[in-house]
Amino acid sequence: MNLLQYKNSEINGIQLHVITTEKFKTNSITLKVRGKLEEDTISFRGILPYVLQSGTEELPTNGEIRRKLEELYGATFFVDVSKKGDYHVMSFSIDIANEKYLSNQNALLNEAISLIASIWQNPFKESGTFSAKHVETQKRTQVQRIQSINDDKLKYANQRLVEEMFKNDPYALLANGKTEDVKSITPDALYNYYEKSLKEDLIDLYIVGDVSFDQCQKLVEENFKSTGVEQKRFSTIKAKPIESPQEIIEEQKLNQAKLHIGYTTDISIQDPDYFALQVFNGLFGGYSHSKLFINVREKNSLAYYAASRFESHKSILMVMSGIANENFKKATTIIAEQLEEMRKGNFTEDDIAQTKLVIKNSLLEGMDTAFGIIETLFNDHAAGNERAIEEWIPEIEKVTKEEIVNVAKKIKLHTTYFLKGQEGA
Numbered sequence: 001m002n003l004l005q006y007k008n009s010e011i012n013g014i015q016l017h018v019i020t021t022e023k024f025k026t027n028s029i030t031l032k033v034r035g036k037l038e039e040d041t042i043s044f045r046g047i048l049p050y051v052l053q054s055g056t057e058e059l060p061t062n063g064e065i066r067r068k069l070e071e072l073y074g075a076t077f078f079v080d081v082s083k084k085g086d087y088h089v090m091s092f093s094i095d096i097a098n099e100k101y102l103s104n105q106n107a108l109l110n111e112a113i114s115l116i117a118s119i120w121q122n123p124f125k126e127s128g129t130f131s132a133k134h135v136e137t138q139k140r141t142q143v144q145r146i147q148s149i150n151d152d153k154l155k156y157a158n159q160r161l162v163e164e165m166f167k168n169d170p171y172a173l174l175a176n177g178k179t180e181d182v183k184s185i186t187p188d189a190l191y192n193y194y195e196k197s198l199k200e201d202l203i204d205l206y207i208v209g210d211v212s213f214d215q216c217q218k219l220v221e222e223n224f225k226s227t228g229v230e231q232k233r234f235s236t237i238k239a240k241p242i243e244s245p246q247e248i249i250e251e252q253k254l255n256q257a258k259l260h261i262g263y264t265t266d267i268s269i270q271d272p273d274y275f276a277l278q279v280f281n282g283l284f285g286g287y288s289h290s291k292l293f294i295n296v297r298e299k300n301s302l303a304y305y306a307a308s309r310f311e312s313h314k315s316i317l318m319v320m321s322g323i324a325n326e327n328f329k330k331a332t333t334i335i336a337e338q339l340e341e342m343r344k345g346n347f348t349e350d351d352i353a354q355t356k357l358v359i360k361n362s363l364l365e366g367m368d369t370a371f372g373i374i375e376t377l378f379n380d381h382a383a384g385n386e387r388a389i390e391e392w393i394p395e396i397e398k399v400t401k402e403e404i405v406n407v408a409k410k411i412k413l414h415t416t417y418f419l420k421g422q423e424g425a
Contacts, residue, residue: 004373004389007213012226017381018216019208019373025101027109027209028370030093031116032378034202036234037088037170043177044193047135047142047185049079049090052194054134055124056115065115072111073097081175084382085236085268085313087202088175092116093371098210109211110219117223121198130187130194139182146176153419154320157258161318161417164248165239165262171314198227204378208370236383238315239264245413251422256304258419259331261319263411269312269383275395276403281310282355283404284342285319289354291338291347296321302331313383317411325420332416342408345401352401360393 005020035045059065069075075096082089094116099108124131149155159174166172176182205224207216241264267277285292285308296306304322311318323331341347366372367389380387 004367006377006388009213009217011217011220012224013203013231014220014224015202015204015381016217016220017204017206017377018211018213019206019370019377020211020213021208022210024209024370025098026095026370027098027112027207027211028093028095028374029112029116029208030091030206030371030374030378031120032204032206032382033090033092033120033197034084034087034204034382035197035200036232037083037086037173039170039173039178041193042088042170042173042175043181043185044190045088045090045197046081046175046177047138047182048190048194048197049081049092050138050142051130051134051190052119052123053077053079053092054138055131056118057122057124058118060124065119068115069094072108072115073102075108075112077115083171083175084379086171086234087236087382089382092119095370100210109215110223113207113216113219114223121225121227123194125191126187129191132187135185135187135190139185142176142182143179146174146179146182149174153252153254153256153258154322157260157417157419158318158320160248160250160419161260161262161415164246164415164417165316166314199230200232202231202233204381206374206378208373236268236313238266238268239414241266241412242414245415247416247418249418249420251420254419254421256322257325257328257421258417259303259319259321259323259328260417260419261332261335261413262415262417263317263319264414265310265315265317265407266410266412267407268315269380270385273403273407274312275392276399276407277310277312278359278396279352279355279399280342280404280407281308281317282359283347283351284308284338284408287355287358289351289358291341292319292321292335295338296331296334300330300334302327302334306335312379316414328418328420336413339408339411343405345405347401347404349401352399352404356396356399359396363389363392363396 008017054062059068069077077094080091094112096108096112163172267273292306297303306321308319366376
């Protein structure tokens with residue numbers, strides 16, 4: 001099965017990834033910039049892409065960048081920051097019309113690559129540093145982003161669980177940074193960090209659409225300068241088991257309590273049993289036919305929702321559920337029982353087949369959007385893998401019941417986090 005026509009190569013210190021397909025009427029481009037996840041730099045990196053998109057040498061304001069995007073037949077541009085294992089990733093993405101569908105066939109692809117290169121390599125400066133106005137504007141917005149997690153209790157509970165599981169580890173931090181550190185950022189300090197990032201960060205450029213590799217290679221050579229002279233690579237460290245699992249209980253005013261439980265798996269995306277972990281998670285809590293959904297939510301009516309997901313770089317599994325305060329003990333007991341059922345192999349071959357089918361369909365659905373393709377490929381590449389997506393489905397199909405049970409036996413309880421509602425709230 002040929003899912004993608006995919007080719008990559010290194011050009012001017014940039015790893016270029018081209019996915020040629022006629023599936024979409026747009027061409028999508030994402031620049032991924034990776035550096036080490038560190039407490040001292042996370043707030044710089046968290047705000048940097050937002051400052052960079054505020055203006056370039058040629059287009060000094062965000063308004064002028066937006067007008068340029070309108071000229072490119074309503075192209076869209078956005079930035080983001082995320083954690084990928086022990087990497088902190090800045091993303092710059094643009095989606096443009098495929099010029100083959102336009103009557104006025106300007107060199108749109110060249111314009112888009114030129115714009116994304118300018119935003120990364122030629123930012124607007126005042127007196128040799130970032131604009132104080134741009135930095136102050138983005139600092140206010142960034143503080144709001146960081147604090148908004150308090151308004152979404154599911155995200156808040158997830159973050160608190162991660163903080164408790166990764167004490168004294170930068171992975172505990174939000175990708176956007178820390179409020180007090182963001183407030184203290186100066187234009188000079190941020191620009192100094194940006195220059196360091198230019199030299200040291202790993203850079204991947206993904207282009208998806210009706211394009212040729214040779215065409216993209218030429219445009220990258222023309223638009224990107226070679227800056228990554230000291231690029232630094234490293235491996236993500238897996239989460240370590242804990243001798244005595246910890247229980248954290250906090251109270252807030254809320255209608256629905258959040259019970260989130262963290263486990264170590266000792267399995268990352270680099271390991272051979274990664275695909276067995278995917279099937280395990282589907283059976284345990286990943287889908288609507290899973291043990292958690294059926295036994296915690298449906299049979300016992302203990303939860304408004306109950307699901308599990310795994311982090312494929314840091315080797316953790318998280319169970320998330322929304323429950324009533326009084327159901328804490330019963331819910332934790334039943335969740336533990338379902339994990340024990342998985343260790344005993346109390347699931348059928350039909351259950352396995354159903355789960356494999358859902359995973360396969362989810363993977364294929366991810367290929368239905370250009371940015372879904374980019375995220376899937378980058379997730380694998382960032383771990384040091386270069387597996388073709390075509391290999392994934394056969395690997396899922398090969399997973400056996402014995403392998404799933406072996407995965408279940410590796411999973412160790414680490415932290416139970418319970419965010420309960422205050423009495424009378």
